[in-house]
Amino acid sequence: MPQMGYDMQQGTVVRWLKTEGSPVKRGEAIAEIETDKAVVEFQSYASGVLAKILVAEGTVVPVGRAIAIVAAEGEKLADMPKAAAPAPAKPQALVTQRQAHPTPSEETVEAEHMPVSAEEVKASPVARKLAEELGVDLSLVRGTGPGGRISKEDVLALRTKGQAPAPSAAPSPAKPVTAAPAAPAMPVPQGVSPGKKVPLSKMRQQIARVTVHSKREIPHFYVSTEVDMTQAMRLRAHLNQSDVFKGVHVTVNDLVIKACVGALKKYPKFNASYTDDGIQMHEQINVGIAIAEEQGLIVPAIMDCGHRSLKDIAAASRDLAERAKGGTLHAAEYTGGTFSISNLGMFDVVSFTAIILPPQAAVVAVGTVAKRPVARNEQLAVAETMTASLSADHRVVDGAEGAVFLGEVKRLLEHPYLLMM
Amino acid sequence: MPEMSIREAVSLGLREALDADERVFLMGEDIGSYGGAYAVTKGFLEKYGPDRVRDVPIAEAVIVGAGVGAAMGGMKPVVEVMTINFTLLAMDQIVNHAAKMRYMSNGQFEVPMVIRTVTGGGGQLGATHSQNFEGWYASVPGLKVAVPSTPYDALGLLRTAIADRNPTIFAEHALLYGVKGEVPKERYEVPFGKAEVRRQGKDVTIVAYLRMVSVAMKAAEALAAKGVQVEVVDLRSLRPLDVATVVESVKKTSRAVVVEENWRTGGFAAEVASAVQEQAFDHLDGPVGRVGGLEVPMPYNRSLEAAAIPTPDRVVETIERLYGL
Numbered sequence: 001m002p003q004m005g006y007d008m009q010q011g012t013v014v015r016w017l018k019t020e021g022s023p024v025k026r027g028e029a030i031a032e033i034e035t036d037k038a039v040v041e042f043q044s045y046a047s048g049v050l051a052k053i054l055v056a057e058g059t060v061v062p063v064g065r066a067i068a069i070v071a072a073e074g075e076k077l078a079d080m081p082k083a084a085a086p087a088p089a090k091p092q093a094l095v096t097q098r099q100a101h102p103t104p105s106e107e108t109v110e111a112e113h114m115p116v117s118a119e120e121v122k123a124s125p126v127a128r129k130l131a132e133e134l135g136v137d138l139s140l141v142r143g144t145g146p147g148g149r150i151s152k153e154d155v156l157a158l159r160t161k162g163q164a165p166a167p168s169a170a171p172s173p174a175k176p177v178t179a180a181p182a183a184p185a186m187p188v189p190q191g192v193s194p195g196k197k198v199p200l201s202k203m204r205q206q207i208a209r210v211t212v213h214s215k216r217e218i219p220h221f222y223v224s225t226e227v228d229m230t231q232a233m234r235l236r237a238h239l240n241q242s243d244v245f246k247g248v249h250v251t252v253n254d255l256v257i258k259a260c261v262g263a264l265k266k267y268p269k270f271n272a273s274y275t276d277d278g279i280q281m282h283e284q285i286n287v288g289i290a291i292a293e294e295q296g297l298i299v300p301a302i303m304d305c306g307h308r309s310l311k312d313i314a315a316a317s318r319d320l321a322e323r324a325k326g327g328t329l330h331a332a333e334y335t336g337g338t339f340s341i342s343n344l345g346m347f348d349v350v351s352f353t354a355i356i357l358p359p360q361a362a363v364v365a366v367g368t369v370a371k372r373p374v375a376r377n378e379q380l381a382v383a384e385t386m387t388a389s390l391s392a393d394h395r396v397v398d399g400a401e402g403a404v405f406l407g408e409v410k411r412l413l414e415h416p417y418l419l420m421m
Numbered sequence: 422m423p424e425m426s427i428r429e430a431v432s433l434g435l436r437e438a439l440d441a442d443e444r445v446f447l448m449g450e451d452i453g454s455y456g457g458a459y460a461v462t463k464g465f466l467e468k469y470g471p472d473r474v475r476d477v478p479i480a481e482a483v484i485v486g487a488g489v490g491a492a493m494g495g496m497k498p499v500v501e502v503m504t505i506n507f508t509l510l511a512m513d514q515i516v517n518h519a520a521k522m523r524y525m526s527n528g529q530f531e532v533p534m535v536i537r538t539v540t541g542g543g544g545q546l547g548a549t550h551s552q553n554f555e556g557w558y559a560s561v562p563g564l565k566v567a568v569p570s571t572p573y574d575a576l577g578l579l580r581t582a583i584a585d586r587n588p589t590i591f592a593e594h595a596l597l598y599g600v601k602g603e604v605p606k607e608r609y610e611v612p613f614g615k616a617e618v619r620r621q622g623k624d625v626t627i628v629a630y631l632r633m634v635s636v637a638m639k640a641a642e643a644l645a646a647k648g649v650q651v652e653v654v655d656l657r658s659l660r661p662l663d664v665a666t667v668v669e670s671v672k673k674t675s676r677a678v679v680v681e682e683n684w685r686t687g688g689f690a691a692e693v694a695s696a697v698q699e700q701a702f703d704h705l706d707g708p709v710g711r712v713g714g715l716e717v718p719m720p721y722n723r724s725l726e727a728a729a730i731p732t733p734d735r736v737v738e739t740i741e742r743l744y745g746l
Contacts, residue, residue, distance in 0.1 A: 124706040126675050145707065145745045152675055152706045 001061040004033065004040050010062045010276055011035050018050045024070060031067070046070045051077050062276045121202070123150035130155045135331035142201045142295070158327075203296040214355050218274075219394040222353050223402040225410050229369045229384045232416040245311055253343045254314040256366055256388070256409075257287050258419045261305045261313075263408035264339060270405050271338050273359035274395045280359075288337030288357060289317060291324050299357055300329050301337035310419050345369060351387035361396040364409065365389045386413075422605050428598040430572035431537075432461050434579035435499060439469050442497060445583065446473040448484055449501030449537075458503050459539060459598050485511035485536060489518045489588075492534040497583065505540040505554045505592060519588040520563030534589075535582045541594040541632055541682055543730055548718035551726070553682045555592040555631075556689030559659035565589040565613055566659040570634040572602040574657055577611025584610070594631045614661030618670065622650035625676040625740055628667055628693050630656040633680040633731060640736035649746050659689060664696045671697055675706035676744050680731055685713030707744045712736050 001011050012034040024030055029041040030050060044050075051071035055061050071077065121138040123131070127150045131138045134155065141158050143150035200208070214220075232255050239245045264271045264285050273280040286301040302308075302316045323329050340363040342354040347368070354365040369386040376383070390406045397405075412418050425433070438445045447462060447469075453476035456463035465474045477484050481502050488500040502508045508515060515536065523531045542551030559566045567582055567589055569575040575593070582589040619634060620641050627637040634655045641651035652670050656663065671677045677697050679690035694709040715729040740746055 124675075125702050126704050126706045129703045146743065149707070149745075151744075 001063050001065050001067055002033070002042060003063045004035050010060055012060050013055050013057055013067060014039055015057055016053060017041075020050055020053055022050050023073075024048060024050050044070055048072045048075070051075070060277065121150065122148055124152065126152045127155050135334075137206070138202070139206050140203045142203070201295060207296050210358065211355050214358050218356050218358065220353075220356060220391050221394050221399055221402065222389055222391055223399065223406050224351060224353075224387055224389040225406050227386045227388055227410045227413045228374065229386045229413060232413050232419075233369065233384050235416040235419075239310075245314075248311050248314045249318065250310065250314045251317070252345055252366075252369055252386070253289070253341065254310065254317055255413060255416065255419060256341055256343065256364070257289075257302070257305065257313050257317065258310045259409045259412040260287065260339065260341060260364055261285055261308075262412045262418065263405050265306060266408055267401065267405045269397050269401065270362045270392065272361050272396055273338075274361060274393055275359075279396055282338040284336075284338065286336045286338045288340035288360070289320060290340065290342040290354075291321060293324070298324065298334070299337060299340055300324055300333040301340075303333060303336060339363070341366070345386070351389055353389045354391050356391050356393055360393075362390060362392040362402075362405075364406075365391070422603040424601050425572050425604050426599050426601050427569065427572045427575045427593065428459065428461055430576040430604055431579060431593060432463070433604075434576045434583070435462065435465070436468075437580070438497075438499065438583045439465075439473060442583075444495065444497040445499060446475065446491075446496065447499050447501065448475040448477055448488060450477060450479055450484070450503050452476060452501050457501070459593075459595070461537075461593075461598075462501075481507045481510040482514055485514035485519065488534045488536070489514055489522065489532055492519075492532040492588070493522060493530045497533050499535040499537060499583065502536060502538040504546075504550055504595070505538045506550050506552050508536070508538055508554065508558075508590075515558065515564070515588070515590070516561050520561050523587070524563060531586050532588045533586045535579070535591050536588065537591045537593065539595050540592045541596060542714075542719045542726065543596050543632070545721060545723055545726060546595075546719075547721045551719035553714070555590060555659060556681065556683055556692075558590045559662070559689055559692075561660075563587065564660060567591050567613065568630040568657060568659055569593070569611075570597065570600075570631050570655055570657070572600065572604050574611050574617075574655075576604055577609055578613070578657065580608075580610045581612055585613075592631065596632055600635075611657065613658040614663050616657055616663035616666040617655045618652060618666065619655045620651065620653040622652035622674065624650045624674055624746065625678065625744065626652045626654060626667070626670040626674045627678050627680060627736065627740075628654045628656065628690075628697075629680040630659065631682065633682055636731055636733050636736060637680055639733035640740070643733055643737050644740065644746070647746075649740070651740075656693075662692070662696070664693075664700060667693065667697060668700045671701040672704045675704055676740075677701075677705075678710035678712060678736065678740055678743070680712045680736055682714055682730055684716050685711055686716060688713050710739050710743045712739050 004011065014032040014034045016031050018024055018030045024044045024047065026045065026047045027043050030044045031042040033040050033042045048070045050068060052069040054069065055067040061067055069077065122143060123138050128138065130152055136155055136158060138150055141150045141154050144154055145151045236250050236255060239250050268281055271282050271285050284304045285306040286303050287305050288299040288301040290297060290299050300320055302313065302320055305313060308316065337357065337360060339360055340357050342363060342365045344352055345366055345368045349367045351367045352365050354363040356363050367387045369384050371382050372385045374381055374383040374385065388406060388409060390402050392402045435447065447465065451458055452462045453466040453471065453474050462474065484500050484502060488498040491498045502511060519532050519534060540553050540555050555566055555568060558564050565585060565587055567578040569578050579591060582591050620638060622641065627640065629637040634653065637653045641653055644651050652674055654667050654670050679693045681688050681690040683689060690711040690713055694711055697709050698705065712731045712735055714731065717729055719729055720726050
């Protein structure tokens with residue numbers, strides 16, 4: 001599906017002008033495509049034979065997907081690369097696919113969506129096998145072998161450093177990334193000298209890919225609100241001293257998680273993913289937590305938060321952070337997030353906005369809780385406040401919904417006993 | 422355990438065989454009154470007489486051909502071709518007769534013969550006398566090829582070769598005759614197709630045979646000083662080839678370099694490297710490396726000759742380059 005216009009995301013094949021097996025010339029119209037604006041003739045990029053029509057008339061197809069195969073005279077379809085077959089749309093796979101060219105110039109139609117896959121990563125056979133067994137995404141591994149080849153040790157080192165998940169069946173297709181790190185001890189970059197060009201690590205490349213993809217594909221909008229955290233901070237202090245919470249330390253972040261879970265239950269559209277043929281509502285609420293690691297950012301998720309108490313969430317988030325450092329995260333925790341929270345509170349920031357981690361629909365960014373002047377009963381007073389900023393996917397929700405959602409987060413945090421329910 | 426040299430071990434193996442079995446006899450150039458070009462059969466003529474220790478004219482095709490005929494007739498000849506370079510003159514007898522007689526006669530004849538020969542360079546013997554053709558013979562079905570690097574193996578493999586009902590190329594290295602090692606008094610044999618791990622390591626496997634085993638061991642020592650633990654596998658026989666031991670080692674180390682004295686192109690190391698990548702592909706952490714002789718006729722000049730034959734330095738350099746170690 002060609003991109004016929006800057007903002008075109010998908011198109012409908014209205015009518016095929018050629019039948020399978022008929023010869024086509026480069027530049028000859030072979031189909032009619034309907035965009036949001038018009039019905040346009042689609043001209044073949046190559047001369048040959050229209051070997052196969054992959055999309056029936058009337059079908060909506062995302063930009064970049066193969067809709068037909070043009071073969072050279074005498075060329076057999078069986079000889080063609082598998083990539084030519086239409087793949088089902090998987091939101092997570094989006095980040096590993098090249099975006100369609102606005103002005104296609106490739107020889108054949110299917111060349112449009114050849115995936116940029118793990119095959120392009122230079123890794124030894126044993127490193128590949130090990131990565132598969134451990135569920136490590138090789139695109140995140142920095143190869144130290146000759147020519148940047150990823151060795152067995154590189155994969156193992158990553159694992160012991162806590163970047164990679166524990167053994168699991170499924171390799172993780174894409175590493176979650178959001179705009180901002182959120183660990184108290186942000187590592188200081190080493191060996192970065194002025195005037196020098198620092199090569200991109202695999203992790204840096206992946207962060208670049210995911211954030212660019214997110215910013216290009218997802219129409220972000222932002223809503224911010226100031227939350228009075230006075231009661232929440234008081235509750236937190238009580239809880240951390242109480243016997244019931246013995247051994248569990250509740251952080252501000254845990255309160256924010258619990259409040260967001262409450263809001264997500266009430267407004268499940270924020271716990272969803274945009275896909276080409278509908279909005280996928282998620283059954284579980286898996287809240288991703290942005291964690292800054294030495295090499296970059298990871299966003300593992302606390303799974304199934306909908307059924308967890310505040311104490312449970314506090315224990316789980318601690319456990320998640322520790323296992324992220326210890327390298328025993330599960331692949332599902334890397335890829336299963338349905339909503340994320342990014343917290344720079346420990347860095348003394350008033351507010352910031354985060355980039356949505358595809359295929360999620362929203363992320364909440366929170367700043368530092370601090371005593372600030374507030375107006376109360378026509379008087380200036382001092383309260384502990386925090387700014388929360390929602391970034392949301394406009395394809396899924398609208399601004400007013402975002403405001404209502406964030407209002408619910410605020411309401412729960414300002415009436416924190418609700419978080420105990 | 423008594424210590425002896427490879428020369429003494431081979432000599433002992435031959436005397437044993439002559440003593441034990443009257444069908445065994447020796448035949449070769451200068452093995453009788455001269456005592457052998459490498460003095461392996463010194464004193465044999467006096468002890469066993471000219472019927473069993475036969476000096477022959479300089480005619481390698483005749484030496485091997487007569488051996489094939491004698492073997493077919495029920496004898497167990499151990500023939501000596503002074504160097505492997507001269508086996509080229511007997512190649513038809515070796516490849517087309519010795520190796521194929523059992524097959525082509527449908528088992529009516531067999532050739533229980535040992536062809537002892539001396540391989541390898543490094544002795545300033547010039548381009549035509551310093552070659553390594555044992556790998557060529559290892560590609561021929563019907564032959565067996567033994568390549569001992571220690572006195573223990575020399576004796577053990579020679580016993581196996583003499584007992585075997587098939588023709589064996591028994592390649593002794595010109596520079597290894599003086600190598601000493603312990604050899605048990607009790608009788609033992611070293612079977613064909615059973616490689617030996619000479620040194621344990623976890624980082625990289627070096628596969629070698631004959632003199633290249635000692636080159637590999639020296640490379641291993643140099644790398645150990647840099648914290649790289651090398652495992653050295655000595656093939657001991659090229660046909661049959663013990664791929665399993667090599668693969669087992671590579672599964673542990675994930676890296677393999679094969680060292681041979683022969684030229685690299687079409688060399689036996691290519692065979693081993695290919696088998697490793699076929700059978701241990703998913704365990705490899707880098708390409709399977711090869712270190713071989715430079716692709717030149719062997720120079721006579723001492724320094725140039727030394728540069729043409731693989732050295733421990735070259736093995737170390739190859740390993741560091743291939744694996745970034």
